[in-house]
Amino acid sequence: MADWSPQTWRDFPAAQQPDWPDEAALAGALDELRAVPPLVFAGEARSLTEALGDAVDGRAFVLQAGDCAESFDAFSANDIRDKLKVILQMAVVLTYGSGVPTVKIGRIAGQFAKPRSSPTEARDGVVLPSFRGDMVNDFAFDATARRPDPTRLVRAYHQSASTLNLLRAFAKGGFADLSRVHAWNLEFLDASIEGRRYEALATEIDRALRFMAACGIDLDAEHQLHQVDFYTSHEALILGYEEALTRLDSLTDQWYDCSAHLLWIGERTHQLDGAHVEFHSGIENPVGVKLGPSTTPEEVLALCERLNPGRRPGRLTLVSRMGAECVTDRLPPLLRAARDHDHPVLWICDPMHGNTFHHESGFKTRDFDDVMRELRGFFVACDDAGVWPGGVHVELTGDDVTECLGGSAGVAGDDLEQRYESECDPRLNARQSLDLAFQTAELLRR
Ligand code: PEP
Numbered sequence: 500m501a502d503w504s505p506q507t508w509r510d511f512p513a514a515q516q517p518d519w520p521d522e523a524a525l526a527g528a529l530d531e532l533r534a535v536p537p538l539v540f541a542g543e544a545r546s547l548t549e550a551l552g553d554a555v556d557g558r559a560f561v562l563q564a565g566d567c568a569e570s571f572d573a574f575s576a577n578d579i580r581d582k583l584k585v586i587l588q589m590a591v592v593l594t595y596g597s598g599v600p601t602v603k604i605g606r607i608a609g610q611f612a613k614p615r616s617s618p619t620e621a622r623d624g625v626v627l628p629s630f631r632g633d634m635v636n637d638f639a640f641d642a643t644a645r646r647p648d649p650t651r652l653v654r655a656y657h658q659s660a661s662t663l664n665l666l667r668a669f670a671k672g673g674f675a676d677l678s679r680v681h682a683w684n685l686e687f688l689d690a691s692i693e694g695r696r697y698e699a700l701a702t703e704i705d706r707a708l709r710f711m712a713a714c715g716i717d718l719d720a721e722h723q724l725h726q727v728d729f730y731t732s733h734e735a736l737i738l739g740y741e742e743a744l745t746r747l748d749s750l751t752d753q754w755y756d757c758s759a760h761l762l763w764i765g766e767r768t769h770q771l772d773g774a775h776v777e778f779h780s781g782i783e784n785p786v787g788v789k790l791g792p793s794t795t796p797e798e799v800l801a802l803c804e805r806l807n808p809g810r811r812p813g814r815l816t817l818v819s820r821m822g823a824e825c826v827t828d829r830l831p832p833l834l835r836a837a838r839d840h841d842h843p844v845l846w847i848c849d850p851m852h853g854n855t856f857h858h859e860s861g862f863k864t865r866d867f868d869d870v871m872r873e874l875r876g877f878f879v880a881c882d883d884a885g886v887w888p889g890g891v892h893v894e895l896t897g898d899d900v901t902e903c904l905g906g907s908a909g910v911a912g913d914d915l916e917q918r919y920e921s922e923c924d925p926r927l928n929a930r931q932s933l934d935l936a937f938q939t940a941e942l943l944r945r
């Protein structure tokens with residue numbers, strides 16, 4: 500790492516960066532960001548690495564979840580609270596089912612930038628820059644809105660800070676106390692199959708807690724019962740932003756990207772000779788890489804060597820997002836390559852991004868059956884390779900949206916227009932999310 504610094508990515512080709520029209524304004528925004536306080540601390544990132552290390556060899560399971568893209572408009576305490584509720588519910592279901600701790604990581608407090616398949620978007624003959632996330636430009640289809648605006652980088656930082664502030668309060672301030680396990684059930688879930696199934700499980704947990712208390716265990720003294728560790732993550736796409744928030748840890752003299760605990764490299768930016776791999780190779784945070792169906796075993800090995808040459812468990816998470824059709828063929832050679840070269844990779848499955856399609860109504864959607872099919876394929880592939888299926892990575896919301904098809908609520912094609920609120924990819928609603936957690940818990944039990 501002798502030659503690495505937070506700026507060295509600038510010597511490599513950087514895919515998916517906006518064309519900032521005003522260089523001076525960009526420099527001003529980045530100067531401002533270089534001076535702001537860090538969002539997370541190096542010690543917290545190290546704790547996450549340790550927790551992920553446990554998940555490499557089957558002593559934990561990871562739940563990474565949240566929006567495809569956070570938005571400046573849909574920003575409220577209720578929205579954050581409801582997302583956290585669903586994640587806590589899913590974590591309880593997974594922990595109860597698997598018997599191992601669930602490492603909880605949000606796609607939140609920084610998930611504001613999106614890679615796009617095309618740099619421009621055309622509508623009725625008008626061509627404008629594509630929407631790249633609220634950190635860069637505005638979703639509305641007009642020339643001013645789509646102009647990349649660096650003041651948005653600063654606004655994204657401030658929104659991340661207030662989101663994280665609330666998350667920390669929820670995680671440590673009583674809201675996440677296991678005695679409130681019933682209270683996490685969202686009202687509109689009450690009457691649903693998943694809601695009732697969750698209630699039954701929450702009642703069993705209550706009973707277990709009372710049993711332990713009756714045995715003389717002082718539950719008040721067990722702090723794990725009263726608070727949770729909740730970590731943040733996002734795709735570290737806009738490298739100027741990430742560079743500005745990268746700080747030298749005074750304890751270890753190492754560089755940490757203090758914009759989130761875990762940063763990941765997307766499927767479109769993991770070129771071995773590219774700027775994103777260069778940047779992530781030098782930060783000490785735990786890092787992830789999304790891998791699509793065209794990934795080769797050689798690439799996996801090269802990524803492992805580049806991003807985790809010291810073979811530290813928990814440092815590198817590979818996120819398989821093959822699609823339900825491809826997972827059975829494409830994943831096993833990758834699992835075997837890392838395994839045979841003794842790379843301690845944490846393998847988790849993103850069953851969303853390989854299963855996106857355009858419905859005839861025009862909406863971008865995903866079918867819950869495809870999502871579950873990919874997850875099952877992932878579990879089988881891991882099992883065959885003797886590798887622990889380390890976690891799931893999903894896009895969800897605590898709301899009752901209609902963005903993904905299927906699930907027991909039976910969201911149909913005609914329903915998509917009712918509550919389609921995502922500005923980017925379609926998310927699982929709260930019922931579909933709980934359903935996924937129950938089914939994943941069953942896969943883990945087997
Ligand atoms: C995402 O996670 O929203 C995303 C764009 O994923 P991928 O890089 O896997 O396509």
Ligand code: CO
Pocket residue numbers: 567568852894923924
């Ligand atoms: Co997405």
